[in-house]
Amino acid sequence: MTDVSLGMPQLPAPDYPADVRARLEADAREVIARYPDSRSALLPLLHLVQSEEGYVTRTGMRFCAEMLDLTTAEVTAVATFYTMYRRKPSGDYQVGVCTNTLCAVMGGDAIFAELQEHLGVGNDETTPDGKVTLEHIECNAACDFAPVVMVNWEFFDNQTPESAKRLVDDLRAGRPVAPTRGAPLCTYKETARILAGFPDERPGAVEATGGAGPASLVGLKLAKGEAVPGARVVHPRGEPAEDRSMPGSEHLSSHDAPQATSASDPQHPSGPVTEEGE
Numbered sequence: 006m007t008d009v010s011l012g013m014p015q016l017p018a019p020d021y022p023a024d025v026r027a028r029l030e031a032d033a034r035e036v037i038a039r040y041p042d043s044r045s046a047l048l049p050l051l052h053l054v055q056s057e058e059g060y061v062t063r064t065g066m067r068f069c070a071e072m073l074d075l076t077t078a079e080v081t082a083v084a085t086f087y088t089m090y091r092r093k094p095s096g097d098y099q100v101g102v103c104t105n106t107l108c109a110v111m112g113g114d115a116i117f118a119e120l121q122e123h124l125g126v127g128n129d130e131t132t133p134d135g136k137v138t139l140e141h142i143e144c145n146a147a148c149d150f151a152p153v154v155m156v157n158w159e160f161f162d163n164q165t166p167e168s169a170k171r172l173v174d175d176l177r178a179g180r181p182v183a184p185t186r187g188a189p190l191c192t193y194k195e196t197a198r199i200l201a202g203f204p205d206e207r208p209g210a211v212e213a214t215g216g217a218g219p220a221s222l223v224g225l226k227l228a229k230g231e232a233v234p235g236a237r238v239v240h241p242r243g244e245p246a247e248d249r250s251m252p253g254s255e256h257l258s259s260h261d262a263p264q265a266t267s268a269s270d271p272q273h274p275s276g277p278v279t280e281e282g283e
């Protein structure tokens with residue numbers, strides 16, 4: 006086998022110790038049995054091997070390939086495509102700062118910059134104590150709570166540089182921290198096992214149903230035409246703001262209302278395409 010990137014011969018991936026292999030095989034069979042086609046179990050199996058070592062090793066990929074009758078190339082292609090699979094050792098807590106557009110302008114960029122300086126690490130780097138890996142992350146559909154920080158994929162909403170620095174200090178010191186919503190926090194390895202599909206039986210985890218927060222539900226209620234105390238729809242084209250605190254408005258929202266293109270671009274009015282292409 007050849008390491009293409011280095012042009013060097015690569016040793017075969019070592020196997021797991023016998024007891025670890027036996028335990029992982031039993032878990033893997035349980036996961037595979039959920040699917041009509043065994044190869045569909047690849048994503049959870051990658052989480053399973055990640056739960057063993059904290060990242061997806063060559064040994065883990067070989068294990069997945071053997072369990073699913075795939076080639077290691079097929080497994081590698083998947084493991085290197087998705088960012089939720091780590092390819093190198095990292096910290097107990099993955100601290101992901103959302104720096105997509107909305108979080109960035111609401112302070113995500115500033116949080117990331119201050120955490121870099123505070124922790125002395127860059128993107129995808131781990132503190133020397135092995136506790137925290139800092140990462141840019143993409144939008145996690147929590148824009149209404151921007152700027153958002155995620156620790157092992159649990160939400161910490163409406164963060165500031167100061168609150169984020171306190172958060173990482175607490176994580177490194179082993180002090181308990183509680184996500185804004187959802188299940189209690191656990192280590193990256195424990196998270197990986199939950200993502201592999203094994204029940205999260207920790208106290209508080211079952212009760213944490215998650216779900217949408219109040220800010221998200223305001224939009225849903227407006228879309229259904231329901232009353233939302235204090236809500237106003239602001240039209241983008243200068244029409245008067247609409248009081249939506251009471252039901253009975255004519256249409257669902259400013260964006261659902263039919264709008265002629267000519268209203269926003271008088272120089273280039275357009276209408277329905279006719280058979281003659283006019």
Ligand code: FES
Nearest residue numbers: 103108144145148
């Ligand atoms: S932009 Fe950060 S959660 Fe959507």
